[in-house]
Amino acid sequence: MERSFKKEVQALTLGEGETFRGEGILAVTKALLQSGVSYVGGYQGAPVSHLLDVLVDAEDIIGDLGVHLETCTNEASAAAMLGASINYPLRGAVTWKSIVGTNVAADALSNLASPGVLGGVMIILGEDYGEGASVIQERSYAYAMKSSMWLIDPRPDLPTIVRMVEEGFELSEASHAPVMMELRIRACHVTGEFKTKANRRGAFSGKNRLAGPPRFDYGRLAHPPVIYSQERLKVEQRLPAAQQFIRARKLNEVIAGDHADVGIIVLGGLTNGVLRALARLDLADLYGASRIPLYVLNVGFPLVPEELREFCAGKRAVLVVEEGSPDYIEQAVNVELRRADIATRVLGKGTLPRAGEYTSEVLLNALASFLAEVRPAGIDVDAIAARAKSLLAPKAAAMAAVGDIPARPPNFCTGCPERPVFSAIKLMQRELGPTHISADIGCHSFATFAPFSLGNSILGYGMSLASAAAVTPNMDRRPIAVMGDGGFWHNGLITGVASNLFNKGDGVLIVMKNGYASATGQQYLPSSAANRIGAPTGMTIEQTLLSLGVKWLRTVRSYSVAKMTKTLKAAMRSAEHGLKVIIADGECQLARQRRVRAEDAEKLKRGKRVVRVRFGVDDEICTGDHSCIRLSGCPSLTVKPNPDPLRSDPVATVIESCVGCGLCGEVAHAAVLCPSFYRAEIIRNPNWWDRALHRVRARIIGVFAPRRAEARA
């Protein structure tokens, strides 16, 4: 794994009344153990990868608690795993990145929510929304509503998050419904502290196994005819039970304020932002006391009508603060108040933007205009508006001063084995012309950025081949689908390859075999050299494809640009109909470097011979055209001012971070670039032969060496 959590793991063993310090997502992990879960699982993805990574590093600790850990192959298998809690009093938790993961899990979730659960079920959603997000911007809220699962959206401070996990399990059991807890990116990574409790063993677990299944109970199945009664159960029993529990346990908070004629209804996750904006307008203090009353929804769904009515009673207007669209809560509040015949005005979207993250700037503006609109008694709203204006005023001038700064998107790491594949695709297209490229989720999606700008569609994780199915028969040239080994095992194997073969499809599929789920932090995959315990997995992509019936299959070392280009051309030109699969074989360079650096350091210490490879560029031969960069984009291949006083364009240069992957040389050859690249091989701890050879060479060359005058050109 990219990051080791050996240190964090210790925090998971903290006992009664100790202090946990760390990241929000790790606090959640500790809270799970304090809640006596019997099983945990999930699929990695920012911002919740750490939850699983830390559990993998903590496997012995959770083993003692009898907790089973499953690193699932996708979110659907993680969701299906929750089925264990339908019949048995087992508490279980799974995690994934939402919205995308929830989409993949949706089928199992519906079939889980319909019969309902006996043991508490908690789904930790990394709500990948706003700045730093990497997926389409949608709300997970819709899933909670349509499947009658409850959605916790806690205030982003550790004590609240931990409490919501613990009481969330009780909520799930009290109402027999699954509970989801959504944490936005910053909440997952927020640091803080909380007083810990001792970890608890589940009633039943690996340490105390169940005797056997219960008497046959058709009601536990998601199958007709019981689905009809289950639909009723959801609304007639589980919903009221949940609302009662939420109210009884005070999961939602009310912050009383002296300006009682107005109020703000805010999702827990957005509370700190709102309080800070109020504080900057002198309407709140550092400790979260506010002069405008706040109703904080730590549980976003279901709403509790009684609480809502109590909060709104006697208020002229309330502002609903919920990010994204549709405005589910605003609608529900309107309906509830109408039913109760309460005349309170409801403002929300319109005062706040319909789309986009609610940044400090957005909230400051919105609160000012809300107050200006509803004019609460005893507040000089014009002064407030003026203040908000002045706080944000300097931005315009500042933006003008720097001009529009181009974005700096993520890029392939130095020496990444996937970059050369796209160099090859670019070279192939120069000869055969452009073709449709269906991209996928994973590091390789960085090829959609400069310098490659390759990719016509992204339809989801492992979906690239499937998304080309209707392009192939409608286009002259064969489309190319790019897929990582992560996407391949996530579902590309079935939705893509199997479907293509089954339909006698055509087209080219490139599978990036780098050995890990790299973008999310190098988690292991079925085709990794070893699984998380270090045992061989016994699964390979090649065997899998052959067994499915793939006929045209080539494995190419991903750094061999020339060979890859040739293979691509062959696949594109081949007269035979059918799927052509090229496996680009090259280990994730991040993972490789971590290993190799350690090995080399060890060898050097023991005085063993080590050869270090670095690439470089001759300033005076480089003409500053930068074709090499347009075919690579490697972070360690950059430019510097031209040392030649007679030339102005910057020359290419290779900086220390170079890991000597060889791409520069491969591209220089394959694309017939300038002869300015060189590969230096430095021998550390040389043996006598290395030294002798070096000395002899130096002497002979010295004899021929020209006088500087001739040499200088």
Add this chain to the structure above:
Amino acid sequence: MSAPQPRPITILIAALGGEGGGVLTDWIASAAAQLDFPVQSTSIPGVAQRTGATTYYIEIVPVPARELPARPVLALAPGVGDVDIVLASELMEAGRTIAGGFVTPNHTLVIASTARSYLVVEKMAMGDGRYDSARLIKAVETNAQSHLLLDMNALAKQSGAMINAVMLGLIAGCGRVPIPAAAFERAIRADGKAVDANLKGFRGGLDAATNANARPAVSGIANEARAAADADALVALERAIVMPAAARDVVLAGARRLAAYQDLAYAQLYLDRLAPIRAADARVGAGGRLVRETARHLAVRMSYEDVIRVAQAKIDPARLPRIAAAVGVSPDEPFTVTEFLKPGVEELCSLLPPRLAERILATAERHGLLARLHWGMEVNSASVSGFLRFWLLAKLRGWRPKSYRFQQEQHAIEAWLRRIAEAARLSGDLALEVADCARLIKGYGETLQRGTANYRLIETRIIRPILAGGIPLALGIDAIASARSAALADPEGEALTRCLAEIDQRGSASIAAE
């Protein structure tokens, strides 16, 4: 609401994925925690960890928690106009925080590196696509309440540490965070990874911040002064040079280069070719600018890149030591240097006598071999055999003037100089623009062909018409400039095609108007 309250110190860190910003953030938070200061940090790593731009945000309440009436509620995201310290590991990322409105004259201290890590879009430009650093620095100076600009990479290299340790030192020494240096050092020790290196980096940053007269150490590469050759004769030749002061240094450098590239006669030819330009320069009162620019380009064009020049460069005795320094080889470490060459039919023919070359090229053309026929080779120039191959090639220097390419180049150069002279009769600015078009012609193989073709396009479609009075002067001058930058916009030449079309329209329009 309780009366006077402490205000949290807000710190926004702008960095690139992989620079250790997360560790830096943890160090700061744990240092604050040692003093029982309430502290909260957040980040948005995601895939930005892969060399993309990312930020970290920290809030510290500079009062021990036990002295506070309640637990503070801290924000997870920076507020526009509400950031006390911006710490940026790279100049453009500092600029990004300014664009975001997080740097305000009333209370933001900006600590930023002057070093640039260029964006792909800056690096991949066919000419110079770098963003204007001066503008970024000025933006910092004008928008921050106070600022500390310095080359953090250089500092990190000096102390042999990662940049994040240096940044920690800068925070510790900036005087805005009431946490003693010792607390930060304890944080590093407690972390337990690469402790010594990190402490070194920390102190480096600390010192740099405390003697805050640290001015922008704008990273520039020193011009390795080109050694003069064949002393006396060259000196004599140099003495004979009569050139406007504004152009003298360039002309001198040009003459020296060509003496080394070919011989003194060639250097003399260079000077002779410049004479009429000098006259023109004086005539139009260009104050030496025309000579300077023409001399610059002429020297580069006359020392065109061919196999011989490459060989000369590869066996330059100063090269191996330069490489050793660049890749960090210690004296006792043997090393090899492998060159990547892929000469084609054209490179070969460029050395042959014109008639023979023309015949071979024609044949190759007919069989479509020009683009396909290349010999890829990897040569170890640090080995005897490899070195000798280049040595022999370099020896062909004497033959060069009889070669096909040489004659081709001389024709092209003469034609270009004629255009400059003709242009100078109309206007000095026009002549300058024409001279500057030589910038397009550079490189090897495909790059050279592309550049030459673009130059010809601009010459026939714009320059000639101007000289013939087909395009009005004022319009023509900026037409050349815009066509030139269009030619450098994309390798496919789409921008240039568009640009030329527009010029045709405008041209005909203005003619109609007259």
